Each structure stands twice: as structure tokens, then as C-alpha cells.
Amino acid sequence: MSSHPVSQIAGQVTRYLFGSVRYTQRDPSVVIAVLNLKGGCGKSTIAVNLACELASGTESVLLVDNDSQGTASHWLSHGRLPVAGEYMPLETDEDGERLVRAVAGRNERYVVLDAPAHVGAAAFAAGKIADLVLVPVTASGVDLVATRTVVDLVRRAREVRRSGTPKCLIVPSKIDRRTDAGRRIDEQVREFGESIGPAVHQRTAFVDAFGAGQWIGEYAPLSPAHYDITALAMAVKRSLRI
Amino acid sequence: MSAIRQVRIPQQEEISAPAAERDRENPLELLRDAIARLKSSDSGVPDEAEVAYLLAEAREVLERAKVIARAVSQCETFLGEGQFGKAFEALDAGLLVFPGDPALLARRREVEARAALQEANWLYEQDRVDLAAQFLREKAEALANQETVVARLEELEALLPVWEQKRHAQAALARAASLEQLSQWQAALTVLEEALQAYPASEELLAGAQRVRECLVEHERRKKLARRLELIAQKIAAQSWRQALTLVESTRAEFPGAPELAPLRREIDAGVRQAECDAVVAEVRQHMADGELDQAEAALRQGRKLLGAETALEALREELLAEKKYRDDLRTAQVLFGRRQLPEAEQILAQLVAEGRPEARALLEAVREARAAMEEENFLENGRQKALELIQQQQFAAAADLLRNLLLLFPGNPFLERDLSAAQAGLEPKAADTAPAAGHVAAPEPEPLPELQTASGDDAPVREIAPLRFRRAAIAGTASLLLVSAGGAAWKLTRGDAPVSRPPQRQEVAQVSSAAAASEPSVTEPPDSPPPVSLTVAADPASSKSQTQPAPERAAALRQFVPPGAKATASQASALPAPPGAEPAVSAVAIPGLPVAEVKPSDVLAPPAPAQAPVAKPVLPPGGNFQQAELMTRTLPEYPMFARTRGVYGMVRMDAVIDEHGEVKNVKILAGDPVLAAAAKKTVLTWRYKPATLNGKPIAANVAIQIVFGDRSR
Numbered sequence: 011m012s013s014h015p016v017s018q019i020a021g022q023v024t025r026y027l028f029g030s031v032r033y034t035q036r037d038p039s040v041v042i043a044v045l046n047l048k049g050g051c052g053k054s055t056i057a058v059n060l061a062c063e064l065a066s067g068t069e070s071v072l073l074v075d076n077d078s079q080g081t082a083s084h085w086l087s088h089g090r091l092p093v094a095g096e097y098m099p100l101e102t103d104e105d106g107e108r109l110v111r112a113v114a115g116r117n118e119r120y121v122v123l124d125a126p127a128h129v130g131a132a133a134f135a136a137g138k139i140a141d142l143v144l145v146p147v148t149a150s151g152v153d154l155v156a157t158r159t160v161v162d163l164v165r166r167a168r169e170v171r172r173s174g175t176p177k178c179l180i181v182p183s184k185i186d187r188r189t190d191a192g193r194r195i196d197e198q199v200r201e202f203g204e205s206i207g208p209a210v211h212q213r214t215a216f217v218d219a220f221g222a223g224q225w226i227g228e229y230a231p232l233s234p235a236h237y238d239i240t241a242l243a244m245a246v247k248r249s250l251r252i
Numbered sequence: 253m254s255a256i257r258q259v260r261i262p263q264q265e266e267i268s269a270p271a272a273e274r275d276r277e278n279p280l281e282l283l284r285d286a287i288a289r290l291k292s293s294d295s296g297v298p299d300e301a302e303v304a305y306l307l308a309e310a311r312e313v314l315e316r317a318k319v320i321a322r323a324v325s326q327c328e329t330f331l332g333e334g335q336f337g338k339a340f341e342a343l344d345a346g347l348l349v350f351p352g353d354p355a356l357l358a359r360r361r362e363v364e365a366r367a368a369l370q371e372a373n374w375l376y377e378q379d380r381v382d383l384a385a386q387f388l389r390e391k392a393e394a395l396a397n398q399e400t401v402v403a404r405l406e407e408l409e410a411l412l413p414v415w416e417q418k419r420h421a422q423a424a425l426a427r428a429a430s431l432e433q434l435s436q437w438q439a440a441l442t443v444l445e446e447a448l449q450a451y452p453a454s455e456e457l458l459a460g461a462q463r464v465r466e467c468l469v470e471h472e473r474r475k476k477l478a479r480r481l482e483l484i485a486q487k488i489a490a491q492s493w494r495q496a497l498t499l500v501e502s503t504r505a506e507f508p509g510a511p512e513l514a515p516l517r518r519e520i521d522a523g524v525r526q527a528e529c530d531a532v533v534a535e536v537r538q539h540m541a542d543g544e545l546d547q548a549e550a551a552l553r554q555g556r557k558l559l560g561a562e563t564a565l566e567a568l569r570e571e572l573l574a575e576k577k578y579r580d581d582l583r584t585a586q587v588l589f590g591r592r593q594l595p596e597a598e599q600i601l602a603q604l605v606a607e608g609r610p611e612a613r614a615l616l617e618a619v620r621e622a623r624a625a626m627e628e629e630n631f632l633e634n635g636r637q638k639a640l641e642l643i644q645q646q647q648f649a650a651a652a653d654l655l656r657n658l659l660l661l662f663p664g665n666p667f668l669e670r671d672l673s674a675a676q677a678g679l680e681p682k683a684a685d686t687a688p689a690a691g692h693v694a695a696p697e698p699e700p701l702p703e704l705q706t707a708s709g710d711d712a713p714v715r716e717i718a719p720l721r722f723r724r725a726a727i728a729g730t731a732s733l734l735l736v737s738a739g740g741a742a743w744k745l746t747r748g749d750a751p752v753s754r755p756p757q758r759q760e761v762a763q764v765s766s767a768a769a770a771s772e773p774s775v776t777e778p779p780d781s782p783p784p785v786s787l788t789v790a791a792d793p794a795s796s797k798s799q800t801q802p803a804p805e806r807a808a809a810l811r812q813f814v815p816p817g818a819k820a821t822a823s824q825a826s827a828l829p830a831p832p833g834a835e836p837a838v839s840a841v842a843i844p845g846l847p848v849a850e851v852k853p854s855d856v857l858a859p860p861a862p863a864q865a866p867v868a869k870p871v872l873p874p875g876g877n878f879q880q881a882e883l884m885t886r887t888l889p890e891y892p893m894f895a896r897t898r899g900v901y902g903m904v905r906m907d908a909v910i911d912e913h914g915e916v917k918n919v920k921i922l923a924g925d926p927v928l929a930a931a932a933k934k935t936v937l938t939w940r941y942k943p944a945t946l947n948g949k950p951i952a953a954n955v956a957i958q959i960v961f962g963d964r965s966r
Contacts, residue, residue, distance in 0.1 A: 068599065185653075187649060187653060187656075206660070208657035209656065209660075234638075234653060237635055238654075238657065241631070241635070241657040241661060244631055247624055248624075248628070251624060
């Protein structure tokens with residue numbers, strides 16, 4: 011304590027003003043990017059249903075539609091999903107910077123990005139701010155080629171960030187085990203050297219849920235499709251925790 | 253004056269002629285005599301030459317008189333105007349015409365005397381008596397006959413000593429004043445005292461010396477006061493408030509009325525008060541740091557009583573209240589954590605962390621970890637149940653997809669592997685035909701199927717409606733399930749270190765072997781007897797916690813979240829998992845010849861009910877001294893012959909409510925084989941507990957119970 015009267019008064023004023031003030035702090039949002047450079051691999055299906063599954067607990071979730079196709083936004087437009095949504099297409103470098111600023115200012119526990127189906131600085135920006143990148147992969151040779159590019163993008167983002175993030179989870183998508191390709195998908199994605207998540211199978215319930223504007227947990231609770239998403243959410247949480 | 257000096261003054265003897273001779277030589281008289289002689293008849297006819305001479309003389313005299321009169325007149329005029337120079341010029345002009353004229357000379361000396369007196373008076377007025385006296389002294393030599401000059405000179409010479417004294421005194425005072433301005437009090441006093449030695453009677457010097465002495469004393473006093481003030485300031489700076497106060501008091505006694513002491517006194521009073529306040533704050537903070545909030549509150553109350561509404565104390569009071577609220581919230585969160593009400597605990601802890609309580613973060617992480625583990629465990633159980641349902645509904649492909657995903661999340665889980673094998677077997681219709689040929693013991697038995705179907709759901713309509721192919725597949729799948737169940741028993745027999753009821757990474761259940769049935773030996777089993785089983789009723793404090801951290805370490809880690817102040821509260825200690833050996837781990841004792849169960853109420857960290865089938869938990873007030881229910885008496889479940897003969901084993905998880913009387917109510921089966929679960933539930937309902945207490949009052953509370961029907965030989 012300073013003995014100078016001015017210092018004493020200043021100290022008392024400071025204690026009076028700030029003694030009862032408590033600064034609040036929050037954890038930054040966990041950013042999950044669903045990313046693949048090939049269209050039709052189930053990005054929006056996985057992004058929307060995963061976001062809703064994460065939001066089914068007590069956590070708040072923001073779903074950001076970065077795809078100019080606007081599939082997720084259309085899904086959200088029915089107003090039946092338990093998540094907040096934003097349409098923010100990523101086309102240019104400026105869009106990437108805008109995305110970074112927008113995500114940094116959010117309070118939601120999870121931010122799920124439905125990334126665009128093309129590579130570029132904007133997609134790279136999504137990879138740079140993501141904590142986890144989900145790469146949906148269908149049992150198709152074309153998908154496997156596109157996945158290689160995404161995995162390379164993720165690894166470049168890791169080099170830039172020098173922190174081992176973003177983590178990567180390859181999600182077999184639209185899998186039908188009755189087909190030969192569906193049975194061999196696990197072996198094929200293992201070659202990428204990244205973690206493999208639970209498979210999201212080819213189920214009509216997903217299509218019907220999209221048509222109804224609902225997520226699978228609301229449209230067909232406790233259905234196999236719902237269990238697919240639940241398992242994926244479990245794997246996502248586990249990946250983020252470890 | 254210069255005119256005066258330019259004119260040569262005639263000598264005294266030149267102008268001092270005898271009066272008779274002067275009268276005789278008076279030209280007017282001579283003329284008057286000459287005219288009389290001419291008029292007299294005696295002289296006959298006057299000589300013209302003589303008359304002319306006389307006339308000339310007369311004219312000369314007349315002229316001289318006119319000149320003198322004019323000079324004197326002008327002189328008087330100029331003197332009236334105070335122009336001595338012009339007066340001298342007028343007289344000198346007359347003297348130039350008639351040098352040595354006695355009248356003019358006399359008049360000039362008078363004018364000189366008047367000028368000298370005026371000059372002397374001017375000097376006197378200028379307070380230069382010495383110069384005036386000297387001037388007159390010089391003039392007096394030339395104007396010795398001027399009495400006014402002499403008289404004035406005498407006056408001035410009489411005034412001169414007094415004047416000189418006064419002048420010396422003023423000089424000394426002026427010098428002393430200049431020294432005073434330089435704060436040279438002692439030197440000024442010396443100057444004045446020296447002057448007093450010469451003029452001891454000078455009042456001015458005496459007064460000046462006295463004043464300088466007073467100034468000197470005042471100066472010394474101020475110097476001393478300044479030294480005292482500086483010392484007090486040093487004491488204040490060193491926060492030696494008592495010494496500073498003593499110094500101020502002594503200084504005030506020595507220098508009464510010194511205005512500088514008042515602000516210092518106020519500052520010291522404020523400092524003493526602040527010091528006392530700081531002492532109170534330090535004491536309160538120490539108590540707070542020690543977790544002794546009650547003592548902190550008492551100290552703060554006493555401090556506020558002594559010091560009044562001090563700002564720092566008010567802020568500290570707010571802080572203490574916030575700290576108490578934080579402790580209460582943390583305690584509530586711990587109790588909720590102990591009751592497995594993880595979302596509520598997480599909500600409270602997240603709020604604490606958001607309010608800047610980083611120490612709550614570790615507990616929050618533990619709660620989140622436990623919650624995640626609980627979610628995973630629920631998902632495992634529910635997913636497996638769903639897969640079994642799908643198998644029952646002959647949706648083998650969907651079941652296999654689900655089981656594959658489950659196995660990806662829980663690799664190596666024997667149940668999942670077994671179920672997946674069953675589902676995959678269902679996908680191959682031929683397997684149903686080949687399964688009985690495998691020669692497994694349990695496969696041919698027709699009885700288990702209805703039991704299992706009843707357990708996992710109503711499947712009869714499916715069997716009636718389904719085509720024959722699917723019916724065969726269902727039979728094959730169920731048979732495979734039973735085969736795998738029996739195989740699982742064999743697998744468990746071959747892997748002595750592997751868990752039987754849980755995945756390998758979750759082997760934290762305290763397991764005690766028991767006899768397979770009440771009628772069977774507890775240790776040795778004949779080789780041809782049915783598969784020996786073990787019965788484990790487990791209370792697993794750390795079952796739903798981190799997989800990578802050993803249970804004792806986690807218990808110790810959790811204990812550190814308990815605030816120091818809560819040590820005295822038994823509820824917190826009881827609400828936390830104790831390290832091994834810290835408390836009676838399991839109260840059960842093996843009874844020879846009877847099935848032995850080791851029972852511990854998993855009141856604190858037992859797995860909770862699944863989310864989709866919530867158990868109606870009694871609402872308990874958060875916080876307080878919560879003491880969990882303790883198991884007092886229990887009997888052991890019978891291993892159902894149906895299950896035992898078919899190698900059905902595994903864990904049954906239940907959630908039960910222990911009411912205020914210690915009786916088991918509202919038992920909910922959370923997981924487990926239905927046959928085993930029925931036996932377990934029947935037995936658990938007979939158990940008696942010491943009821944849980946909240947602040948000493950018995951209340952209803954939830955307990956989670958796990959019973960493992962396992963291989964006793966392990």
C-alpha cells in the first residue's frame with residue numbers, strides 16, 4: 011500500500027469501482043468444418059444433422075452455410091432445426107476473412123461449417139480456423155481422389171498453425187454395405203492416414219427428413235439413421251476431447 | 253553662481269574708506285560746492301574753462317548715478333524673479349563701467365550671500381547637511397561680513413553631528429535589510445551591532461537590531477519545525493503511524509498553532525485507520541485463503557464494527573459474499589456431481605468459470621469428462637440394445653451397420669463383437685442351417701428364444717408376418733447370439749485378465765467371485781458341471797470417469813477440488829470417491845458355501861440412467877451436508893438356471909431409489925440381460941439401506957447398482 015494520500019484515495023476508488031466487478035470469460039467456440047471438394051458426398055446432410063445432434067444436449071450450436079448452393083440454408087429455412095444458422099458463402103479471400111471475424115465473435119459452444127465444394131483460399135480459411143475437419147467420403151473412386159486434396163489442405167493448415175490442429179476425421183458417407191465398394195470403404199479411407207469416424211449409411215430417412223425440413227433426431231428418433239449421427243457426434247466429441 | 257565667482261571681489265581695504273573722506277569726495281557735494289563758489293560774488297566772473305570742467309564732471313557724476321541706479325534696479329528685478337545669474341550680470345555690467353563702485357560692490361556681496369544661503373538651503377533640503385555646511389563654510393570666508401551666512405553656517409554645523417549619526421544608522425539599516433533579503437540574519441545583526449557600538453543611542457539601530465533578532469529567532473524556529481515536519485513525513489512514508497503520531501503531538505506542544513501540523517495529523521489519522529483496515533483485510537483474506545469463511549465473516553464484522561463503513565471493508569464484504577456464494581455453488585456442484593446430476597453440475601460450474609473462477613475449471617473438466625463418459629456409456633448400452641432390437645426384427649444389415657459404428661467407437665468390446673457376429677450371421681441365411689451342426693451346447697435349445705424375445709421386445713408379429721427366409725434368419729441370428737454368448741463365456745475363461753462385463757479399458761469394477769448358485773460349491777467346480785459363474789455386485793466410484801487415469805489418482809485429483817473450508821463438512825468428503833483403503837471399500841464378506849457378492853452403493857459416481865429412459869429421481873435440495881445411503885443388509889441374487897445353463901452372463905445396471913426408511917423402491921433396469929435383470933431386481937428389492945441424509949435428516953436418494961453375473965472361476 012502506498013502511503014501517499016492520493017495513492018490511498020486512488021486505491022480506494024479502484025477497489026470501490028472494481029471490487030465487486032467480475033470479468034466474465036468464455037471458452038472460444040469449437041469450430042467443426044465439414045469439407046470435401048466433391049459435391050454430393052453428404053456434406054450438408056452430415057453438417058445439419060451433426061449440428062442438431064450436438065445441440066440436442068445443453069450446448070448451443072451455430073450452423074454456418076458456406077456453400078453457395080445453400081442446401082443447409084434451405085434446410086434451416088423451415089425453422090424446425092434446433093440450431094442457429096447463417097448463410098455465408100465462401101467464394102473469395104475476403105469471404106474467408108469475413109468468416110474468421112464472424113466465427114471469432116460468436117458465443118456458441120460449437121460452430122459447424124458446411125464448407126463449399128471447391129478448393130481455394132476461402133476453403134483454406136475454413137481449414138485454418140477449424141478445430142476439426144470432417145471429410146465425408148462416399149464409396150466412389152472420384153471421392154477418394156478429391157479426399158486426397160482435402161487431406162493435403164488439412165495438413166497444410168496444420169503446418170501453418172503449428173499446433174496439430176485441425177484434427178481430421180474421415181467419415182464414410184452414404185455407405186451401403188451390400189455393395190462391394192461399401193464393404194471396402196474402410197480399407198480405402200485407411201490409406202489416408204487420418205482418423206476414421208463412424209459411417210453414415212445410405213438411408214432414405216435422411217432424404218425424407220430433408221424433405222420435411224427436420225433433422226433426423228426429430229424426424230426419426232432412435233432410428234438407425236439417428237444412431238449413425240449420434241455415433242458420429244460421439245466420435246466428434248471424442249476427437250475434440252483427446 | 254558662476255557670475256558671482258567670475259567677478260573679482262574687491263579687497264576689504266579697497267572699499268572701506270573713512271566716511272568723512274567719502275563725503276568729501278562725494279561728487280555731488282563737490283559739484284554743489286563748485287557751483288556755490290561760482291555764484292559767489294567773490295570769485296568774480298567764473299572761468300569758463302573751469303565751468304566747463306565742472307559741467308563735465310557734473311555730467312559724469314550724473315551718468316554714474318544713472319548707471320548705478322539702473323544696475324541696482326535690474327538686480328532687484330532679477331532677484332525678485334529668483335534669477336541670481338542675471339542679477340549678477342546686471343551688477344557686473346555696472347561694475348564694468350564703474351569698477352570699484354562701492355555701492356555696486358556692496359550690493360553684489362549681498363546678492364552673493366543670498367545665493368549662497370539659497371544653495372545651502374537646497375542642499376539642506378536634500379538632506380545633505382554636510383555639503384550645505386561645507387558650502388557655507390567656503391562662502392563664509394569670502395562673505396565674512398554677511399551675518400546671515402555666518403549664522404546659517406553655525407546652525408548647520410550644529411545640526412551636522414546628529415545628521416551624520418542618522419546617516420550612519422540608515423546606512424547600517426539598509427545594509428542589514430539587504431542581508432535580510434538574503435536570509436543572512438546573523439550577518440545583518442552583526443552589521444547593526446557594529447553600528448550600535450558607534451551610535452549606541454540610535455533608536456533606529458536599536459529597533460532594527462531587535463527586529464533582526466526576532467527574525468533570527470523565527471528563522472531558527474521555522475528551521476526546527478521544518479526538520480520536525482520532515483521527520484514526521486519520513487515516519488508517514490515508512491507507515492510508522494504510532495511514531496508519527498507521537499512526533500506530531502510533541503511538535504504541536506512545541507510549536508502550538510503551527511498550521512502545517514493539521515494536514516499531517518489528518519493524514520496520520522487516515523493512515524492509522526487504513527492500517528487497521530488493512531490488518532482487518534489481511535486477516536479476513538487469510539481466513540478466506542484458509543477456507544475459514546465463518547471466521548473471515550466474524551473478523552470482517554468486528555472490523556466493520558470498529559472502523560465503520562470503510563470502502564475497502566465494504567468491497568471485501570462483497571468479495572466475501574461472492575466467495576461464500578462461490579463455495580456454496582462449488583459445493584452444490586460437487587454434490588450434484590456426486591449424485592450424477594452432471595448437466596446441472598456442469599451448468600453451475602460453467603457459470604463459475606465464466607465468472608472468472610479458474611479453480612472451478614478443473615472440476616468442470618472432470619464433470620464434462622464424466623458426462624462425456626456417461627454419454628458414451630449410455631450410447632454404448634442404448635446402441636447395443638437398438639442393435640439387438642434390429643436383430644430381433646431381422647434387420648440384420650441395419651444392426652450390423654450400427655454395431656460396426658459402435659465397434660469403431662468402442663473397439664474390442666466383446667459384446668459388440670458378439671452381436672456383430674450374430675447380425676452378420678443373420679445376413680447369411682445359410683448360416684441358420686449350419687449353426688445347429690456346429691455342435692454348440694446352447695444352440696439347439698428352443699427355450700431361450702421366447703425369453704430373449706420377451707426381454708428385447710415384442711417380436712411375435714414379426715415372426716408371424718415375416719417370410720420363412722427371415723424367420724429362419726431370425727432363428728439363426730438368435731441361435732448365433734446364444735452361441736456367441738456361450739463363446740463369450742469361453743472367451744472369458746481363456747482370458748483371465750480380460751473384463752467380462754465391460755470393455756477392457758473400463759475394467760474398474762471391484763469384482764468378487766461368488767458361487768454360481770446357492771446350492772453349488774463356491775470354489776471348485778467339477779469339470780462336467782455347468783459353466784461356473786461369478787456374481788459381482790459392484791459399486792464403481794470411477795466407472796464413468798476417465799479411462800486413462802487410474803481410479804485412485806482421479807479420486808485424489810477430485811479431492812483437490814474440495815475447498816479447504818469444506819474439510820470439516822463430512823458431506824463433501826463422503827460425496828467424493830475415497831482412495832483405496834481410505835474407507836471400507838466394500839462391506840460385503842464372502843459367505844462360505846453361499847454366493848458372495850461384494851456390494852458397495854455406487855452413490856457417488858455410479859453410472860446414471862440413460863437419457864431416453866430417465867428415472868424419476870427425487871428432487872433434492874442442492875447443497876448442504878449430504879450423506880449418501882449406505883447398504884446395510886443384502887441377499888444375493890440367484891443365478892437363473894435358464895441363464896446359467898446357456899452361458900448367459902453379463903452386467904445388470906439398475907437405478908433405484910432408497911426412501912427415507914432405507915427401503916429400495918422404484919428399481920429401474922438400465923442395462924443387462926432381461927433374465928439376469930429380473931433376478932437382480934427381485935433381490936435388490938429385498939436389500940436394506942441406511943437412508944441418505946441431508947443435514948442429518950433422512951431423505952430419499954438415488955443409488956446406482958451394478959450386478960455382474962460372471963464366471964466365478966476367474
